[in-house]
Amino acid sequence: MASPNIYTDLNFKTQPVSSGTVSDSSSARPKKATIHRSNPGFPTLPFASLMFFLLLAILSSVALNILFQMYSDLLEEKNSIKQLNHTKLDCIKDHPSEEDKVWSCCPKDWEPFSSHCYFIPIDWASWSESEEKCSSMGAHLMVVRSREEQDFITKILNHKTAYFIGLSDPGHRQWQWVDQTPYNESTTFWHTGEPSNDHEQCVIINHRLSRWGWNDIPCSDKQKSVCQMKKIYL
Incomplete structure (x- = not known):
């Protein structure tokens, strides 16, 4: 009797050889080719x-x-x-109650009034330079909101000096406060006859005719200024 046709020389290292017989040698060859041949269309x-x-x-x-x-x-x-x-603060207790321990503070050498603090820089500068100086201290040029505020600040100003405040005209006499507070014509303190010149687009507060008031001047003029910031609460 003829012995079975067993392919013992096919060395399939990745697949164990079955203990059964292989009837067709042609079925084994594609497997060998598939295992060892790489597809050139895809990266290795x-x-x-x-x-x-x-x-x-x-x-x-x-x-x-x-x-x-x-x-x-x-x-x-x-x-x-x-x-x-600011390295040093001057603080006061807003309410004397023991339960309420809120303190309102202004930087040392700043003057407190209501909910704000005020400071007068020693240098003279243009309106934009003055605003930049205030901004570097976390403040802005003063915004006047009431007669009481106006009276407060004028008591600490030198009546021989003019001071820039945060009011300017970007064009067409549309006055604007530097902090975007709406311009209220009923709360303004212009000197008589002011504003007087369309080319004078920045505002100072000065003492004239025995009273304090506002005057429009060129923004490039060198003046002193008043800085304003909100109080710090602790």
Whole structure:
């Protein structure tokens, strides 16, 4: 009797040889070709791995750059806030009640009135330079909201000097306060005959004809100024 046709020379390392007989040798050859032949249309495993790690490195680099920029922006903001902090505060207790421990504070050498603090810089500057100076201290040029506020500030000003306040005209006599407070014509303190010139677009407070009032002047003039900021509450 003829012995079975067993292919003992086919070395399938990735698949164990079945203990049964193989009846058709042609069915085994495609398996051998499929295991050892790579498809030229697709990248091999090492190339795909290289591309994956390259893409990962690029994404990591982008993420690090974004984080570094965010950290830089945060550090800059922190430094800016630090520059605005005042080292010394003068505080008063708004309410004498023991239960209410809210204190209202102004930076040292600033004058308190109502809910704001006021300061007169020593230098002379244009309107925009004066506003920039106030801004560097966390404040802005003074906004006058009432007769009481006007009277308060004039008591601490030198009647021989003029002071910029936060009122200006961007054009067509549309007066605007620097903090966007609406301009209320019923609460204005112009000197008689003022404002007088369309080319004078910034406002000072000065003493004239035995009283304090407002006068429009060129924004480039050098004057003193009054800075204003909200009180700090503790």
